[in-house]
Amino acid sequence: MSSGPLLTVRDLGVSFTAEEGVVRAVDGVTFDLLPGEVLAVVGESGCGKSVMAMTLMGLTRFPNARFEGTAHYKGLELIDAGEEELRRIRGAEIAMIFQDPMSSLNPVMRVGEQIIEQIQAHEGVPATEARERVAQLLDRVGIPRARDRVDAYPFELSGGMRQRVMIALALSCGPSVLIADEPTTALDVTIQAQILHQIQSLRDETGAAVILVTHDLGVVAEIADRIAVMYAGRIVEQGTVNAIFYDPQHPYTWGLLGSITRVDRARPERLPAIAGLPPSLADRPEGCHFRPRCPHEFDRCRDVPPLVARIDGDDDHLDRCWLPVEEKRERREVRPGEIGLGRKPGAAAA
């Protein structure tokens, strides 16, 4: 394994021409994915996480879509790769687990067949061998009586089992990158933990890098190495889990952290997480998109803050906020040990 990044995304932009105007779902997204790491992408609903993830696999090439920027994977430029080049990457090199396990499997095809189909699309494996591999995969992702379940139809399985099938499908060709788009949101809490644990242990076994898309910061604390926080199509902060949790730089991140329940701390009285709504992606405010919801707004926020390292000695921690680092550290503390949207200097700690 080389030490360089597996996936290099630079200034990725995706816009859709829609009735309400041009929807800029992804804007200037830049990140590296290192071999074997888990990168969590977090943000509120509708901020462009899924579009960003699917674009990496060329799954958003709708007639109304426009793309900018680049995404390099092992010497291949994904954004303007030909369909045939992409086809060879999909499933084999980069695999994806989708948001909704209930609708992501073909309802009239046996689950085993759906996995075999992928294996045979990439490798010249005879049917019996592929079938055996599927049985082992289903067993490995924790499906009881896996051998019998090869011939099950999706409707015969629960949501959690279907998501395990999706994971088995994603792993079947030994991909180097696994993109999991909110793999647990549709499932109940106990299943959620099992599925996340599954993804984590598979990363450990296979060494695949994982992009874990979620809108829940709580679930990433345990399994992610790095976090990218997205807001209205842009990454507003990016860094290691520790950096984001213990030294968050962007007021939006403070808000996100304030709205989760920390297991390791006493539950804070619920703060009004983040007042207001995210902007429409067809009509975003100029400059910093978070400006209208941010209590710390000042003149400079009318200019777009670049995603750069602002803390001395930590080149991996990037953010898009004009406030000086010292100022941020002072303002974000609501009460010792708690993080909310932060307070303005002089305002009483709420």
Next chain:
Amino acid sequence: MARFVVRRLLSMLVVLFAVSVLTFLIFNVIPGGDPALRMAGRQPDPAQLERIREDWGFDEPVYVQYLKTMGQLFSGELVSYSTQQNVVAEIGKRLGRTFSLAIGAAIMWMAFATALGLYTAIRAGRLSDRLLTILALVGISMPVFWVGALMNYYLGFKAGIFPNGDYVPLGEDPLEWLYHLILPWTALSLLFIGVYSRVLRSNVLDTLSEDYVRTARAKGLSERRVLVRHVLRNSMIPIVTLWGLDFGAVLGGGAILTEAVFDLQGVGQYVAESVDQLDVPPVLAVTMFGAFFIVLLNTVVDIVYAVLDPRIRLT
């Protein structure tokens, strides 16, 4: 499965019984329905009429007449009131013609509708889609007797490219059989191609936005495989129902207009002529024959449906 078959057989009996009673009653109550009057000729004398009534049993209560007629039908002895020919034998003679028309046309319209529906869905909104949409609507709006007559006249009679009517049995000469049936098949298929391709187009468009189609693409399958195995397979399920019912109707002699325009002398044309004569036995027999095929195909459709969609259980 056994329960399913038994249930279907029972319901088939009920349908056939209801259809036969209704047909029989209708012809007994409509004005001019008295067969004795027509059999007796222009100036019937009362004694002759009386004799006919007695011979044919028209003087007996309706339910007795019904039971007798049904008995004769099932023992193959039923004869026409107007021609005195055996009804079952007459249907038998015409069976090959009707089946040839029905089977060929059903294959033709399904094949063309599938290709057209898929193509227009993939090209949705583009010029080719719009042109084909107009063409499909034209196909839907053209009455079969009109298209059939035009084809027959211009392509058959005038240009001489196709034979003008007539029929050659498959066993006699397969090529001639095909050649003689191309125009009738086409005329009968146009409407169905128009309707089916429209339905399929909208099904395909719905299916294309399904999550599992995105999964299929994410697996690295070729676009062709995605379209055939995942999109078309799921979009076809509702079409199969339509197809089975229409095919059943045409098999049972429902393509009356097409048979008449091309003078195919099939079962449909036979019943049309018999209705004209208010000749109950053939009408009754063909109606039961048609109902049988509709119920049969209905059952076949349910079985095929359950095969295509495993979520459906046969009950």
